[in-house]
């Protein structure tokens with residue numbers, strides 16, 4: 243396996259000073275000192291294409307990548323510059339890089355006890371290793387729905403660490419006793435000038451009660467570079483103080499977060515399962531519902547009317563479910579029991595549906611990221627599932643507008659789009675299980691025009 247690390251268009255933000263390295267500038271970090279330069283052009287010859295939008299695979303074509311962009315797609319031979327890298331596709335299938343719309347780069351591979359006790363440096367090293375694994379599973383972009391991910395994102399963008407593009411939310415904003423209140427019961431009652439808890443100090447979740455505090459905490463995440471804001475709107479499975487049925491935050495508090503995000507050109511997503519939590523958030527102007535497994539018909543209608551997104555997961559009682567114990571296991575079963583019906587309502591009311599995994603706190607489970615995508619075939623055709631994880635998820639990412647960290651089109655293979663692509667050893671529409679075994683079946687992994695894996699030559 244060939245891994246090429248190279249700096250291209252890497253931008254690095256440090257104390258407000260922004261510097262941008264131009265295309266093909268020499269690597270700045272020692273880590274990349276021995277890496278070969280990426281060629282100006284990469285030509286995929288004789289590939290069939292799943293373009294992220296169509297339900298079928300194309301006839302054989304050639305695809306030229308120049309810099310970080312898809313330059314040309316043609317059934318006729320394409321001329322290349324001298325020094326172009328040629329990849330012989332042998333009619334394998336080229337598809338857009340996968341996008342996970344609900345990921346936690348800092349928490350996916352870390353048990354909670356370790357999360358709360360480790361040094362911050364440990365958290366970053368573990369997350370960096372998992373970021374590389376994520377990219378090697380074919381996920382070239384993730385929407386991060388909570389956690390102190392800003393430094394990791396910068397390191398990936400500067401090619402100091404291999405990993406996916408990250409759309410960060412930063413700290414999950416939670417009311418007292420809500421889904422992201424990670425304090426201990428002995429911290430309660432808290433005094434007005436109480437020190438931040440560990441989970442707050444490291445940027446995992448931050449408690450905010452009342453519109454003023456919600457405004458302040460929202461603005462803080464935007465200052466740190468959040469591309470969207472995450473609030474907890476109702477009971478959670480992995481959290482300890484909030485039964486599943488409770489609603490969290492008032493309409494006014496949602497409106498405060500939404501107005502601060504809107505001033506910054508972006509939006510608020512909420513963790514919510516139940517009708518009441520979803521409806522209150524929607525009334526407060528929230529645009530994206532994360533999970534939604536317990537939504538009912540009226541709530542689906544309301545989401546449709548408001549054009550809200552359902553950012554959902556294949557939460558069923560199978561081997562891929564996040565391991566839970568005791569009361570949390572009971573809560574998990576409640577949520578899993580609603581999943582079939584939530585997708586039924588989503589289809590009936592033609593909701594915009596995004597897909598993510600939400601793998602949490604377990605290094606053994608992260609390897610199932612692709613397998614979790616394949617389980618979506620319980621509700622959707624393989625082509626629909628693959629479109630969801632590419633072009634639909636990219637549409638959701640674009641809600642961040644100017645706060646999107648990466649300019650250009652993703653989730654599709656078309657002229658002018660960013661070159662995030664996978665070469666698959668087979669047809670993923672005919673056999674979506676190929677995605678579940680990425681080390682074997684993903685022959686080429688390209689992100690931003692750079693080749694991170696190449697078994698094709």
Ligand SMILES: [Zn+2]
Nearest residue numbers: 344346387600
């Ligand atoms: Zn989550």
